[in-house]
Amino acid sequence: MLHDFFIKEQLKSCVSGAVLFDEPLDRYTSMGVGGPADALVVPQSMEELVQLVRFLRKENIPFLTLGNGTNLIVRDGGCRGVVVALRGLQKLSWASDPEGKIRVQAEAGVPLASIVQLCIKESLAGLEFCTGIPGSVGGAVRMNAGAFGREMKDVVTAITVLNEHLELETLSRRELSFEYRRLNLSDEAVIVCAEFALCPGERESISAEISEILALRKSKHPLNFRNAGSIFKNPRNLPAGQLIEETGLKGTRRGDAMISEKHGNFIVNLGHARAADVVDLIEEIKGRVENCRAIQLEAEVHIVGEDG
Known part of the structure; x- marks a missing residue:
């Protein structure tokens, strides 16, 4: 649908900010992974946001809102529809x-x-x-x-x-x-x-x-590498990082994604990680902690998009 000229022009008319097509989302997430969005649109005011969302709903175009992208993993296939970047709402x-x-x-x-x-x-x-x-x-x-x-x-x-x-x-x-x-x-x-x-x-x-x-x-967090913050919620006041450390998984790598050696509840991008690498590590952590401690970890990060 977003290849339709009319739809593209209508998106541009909704906002005064950027409207970008086939835009790589690794540029907009703190983890630095993610495939392209069909369109990324940046409203510059609350009024523009309302106008944009009304248009998307009217046309049945799926959309995802994006803040600083710090708690988000976008899969390598990217996101269909429109990513609405809220960074223009700065009052x-x-x-x-x-x-x-x-x-x-x-x-x-x-x-x-x-x-x-x-x-x-x-x-x-x-x-x-x-x-x-x-x-x-x-x-x-x-x-x-x-x-x-x-x-x-x-x-x-x-x-x-x-x-x-x-x-x-x-x-x-x-x-x-x-x-x-x-x-x-x-x-x-x-x-x-x-x-x-x-x-x-x-x-x-x-x-x-x-x-x-x-x-x-x-002192505690691996701030010298790109990351998405805490990967898991703390279960019942137990630190997820401690549980992960007890499994011996710190330092485990998949490609350029690594479970931080500094803090077990962080996955870091060593340079050229793919979302699939990050998701693989998330699943490995969940499985290992459940096997070792009979605790099911719940992800704090949100995983969206399609596989590459």
Whole structure:
């Protein structure tokens, strides 16, 4: 369908950002693997996103939303339909409320790193735990990202979604149901904006905590290689990395994909890994941990697309 000239021209008319065809997705994922998307479209505003999604739904064109691509493995055959890159949704604002808290509003494409920097600049406390998490707002909220005992559910006060009826809808915190590494939300809903409640704090202590977290992540995580973050969720408060290390799998390779020697719950790209290599390692880890410990690991990363 996307080879149709009319469809291509309509996609271009929906947005002011880039519209790219047969675009390799390894350029857009932190793991650096993935085949081409039939089309990759970059809306530059919430209004353009709404217009684009309405067109895709009308034409029955499948689509996948993409943030920073940090929790995603795209198979080597790529993705059919349209990949909607949310990186153009970059509005970020904040204001005080009557209760003395600071309400930060961020569109889906805003990197968490940008909000952490805002917190340092404006002396805002509450999101320090996001330090070093490489995702963007939309993905972080949908997966209830967290670290060091805190999660997005602790600071989110509302989100705005493009719902299954193609309407923008704001949901308050009491209407949201968070679980470990998951927000219970329809797969058809697209998160376009989130609001966080933060508190005024001391810049020195905020900066010190952020520096401490960065140093801890650098000491434990293989940040010198491309990776997709934690591959598995921690089962019942057991560290998945510890379980994997106990199986002796650290350092195991498939092509240029390797289970990190530094942290068992990371798979790294040594240079030219294929998605198939990464998926093979994921399956091997699951099988070995189940055989050795009778524990079924659940993937934290999302695997999408077609085999090459």
